[in-house]
Amino acid sequence: MIIGVPKEIKNNENRVALTPASVQELVLRGHEVYIENNAGIGSGISNEEYIAVGAGILDTPKEVFDIADIIVKVKEPLECEYELFKEGQVLYTYLHLAPNPSLTKALLDKKIMGIAYETVEAADGSLPLLTPMSEVAGRMSTQVGATLLQKYNKGRGMLLGGVPGVAPAKVVILGGGVVGTNAAKIAIGMGANVTIFDVNSKRLAYLDDIFGGRVNTCYSNSLSLAEALKNTDLFIGAVLVPGAKAPNLVTEEMVKGMKEGSVIVDVAIDQGGSVETIDRVTTHDNPYYVSHGVVHYSVANMPGAVPRTSTFALNGATLKHLINIVEKGPVEACKNDPLLLKGLNTYKGYVTYKAVADDLKSELNLEYKDPQELL
Known part of the structure; x- marks a missing residue:
């Protein structure tokens, strides 16, 4: 699978979605990883460190979105990134859709498979990707x-x-x-x-x-x-x-x-x-x-x-599930992992997380779909 990591563009957002160690793990498993130029600089990670572990460096976010099967980010995409979405692409990041109708609509319009870190939930109710x-x-x-x-x-x-x-x-x-x-x-x-x-x-x-x-x-x-x-x-x-x-x-x-x-x-x-x-x-x-x-x-x-601390703490939590997604494929991973299934917020043009659908129903006239019916 081809994994793309664009540079974060939210104000003073210096985290990056993958560390070199995470990239190396993915490359060793046979996957391709492309990082946008200088995406890691804010966290003290150079292009050379990514290249040394097998990543490719691309100059623009459009190149990253165009080539990738799955986009891995830290923060939710901003409006200027919506046009970069590729129909049917997988997006793995913090989404926070409930207060963000414009992003939700963009994900639905492009039928993005949106897996939100903040709703990946364990059986005991803990939120392992939000915790760090x-x-x-x-x-x-x-x-x-x-x-x-x-x-x-x-x-x-x-x-x-x-x-x-x-x-x-x-x-x-x-x-x-x-x-x-x-x-x-x-x-x-x-x-x-x-x-x-x-x-x-x-x-x-x-x-x-x-x-x-x-x-x-x-x-x-x-x-x-x-x-x-x-x-x-x-x-x-x-x-x-x-x-x-x-x-x-x-x-x-x-x-x-x-x-x-x-x-x-x-x-x-x-x-x-x-x-x-x-x-x-x-x-x-x-x-x-x-x-x-x-x-x-x-x-x-x-x-x-505090991007250096945050980037490494976040990768410690997200990598395991990312490996599951790219090894099994996103559909099978969500089918077979109850934690990831909880993380699925949008799929095939539907909202698949009920709390998001409920909060945005009046603004977007959303129809909630049980993700198990769509997978």
Whole structure:
């Protein structure tokens, strides 16, 4: 099979879909891999490193899309890439389709077999291809929040961990999954006062146990969250509903009740965001804005700021499934692997992931098809 890796073009997105080690594994198995010129530079990987393990280098993204049976990316294609799609091609990447009707329509029009990293799901409900980037984004969210609390970033002028004699900042994390857990690890390590909200009492008990009582845990409801936000210095949105739009759980009224100079970092922005006052996706070039006196950070590709770490972490998770796809063929791989079947979002012009179809039904009049009926 011919595998193509275009250069990522989202703002300040320096990750790359395959490392040289991954390329070598694929080439040794008899597959061809083509990398767009300098696609790995942002992650510290040169063209020469790819060539040394058997990859071909192509000058333009069009050449990559034209030659490849399967396109492997990190982030969802942008509008300027839609015209490059080849009918029936396989696309293996983060897709985040629920808040993105234009991309969904483009995939359906070209009958792209879209396999989304973020919905590949194990039997225990874990998301193995999302987990490494959730770990990165969770840890980054606290670092970013600590920076934005500094006065020159419009924050309250607080040190997250305080100093002897001065109380630390109060951090509220909404969602106790992978993002929330990793955000809490860093916040605790920096000395902050941390509270985690979640709707799953078993998860809260688990968090209380692993953190040894160093975090406050609270069952999430609108009243308790609103009260907590009044005294919060840093709020981290870590809500996830696999494949679906994130629910708006933090209302404008809650934000209005927050202290001036407090900070919101919404990691859920990839799936539409969980904060009502986040009305735009920001970029690493211009990452935050102020609304109702509160600093809002809503960058959709946070791990792109630490591309070396992120690229290698992501490849550790995605390569196994990519090998399955190219060795067995995408149809057989999805038929025989329940994890990959969950990852199948579009196929033969249909949406094959129900949460995406439900969220976009009113905008695109979509018909959901069970992927097992199409394979």
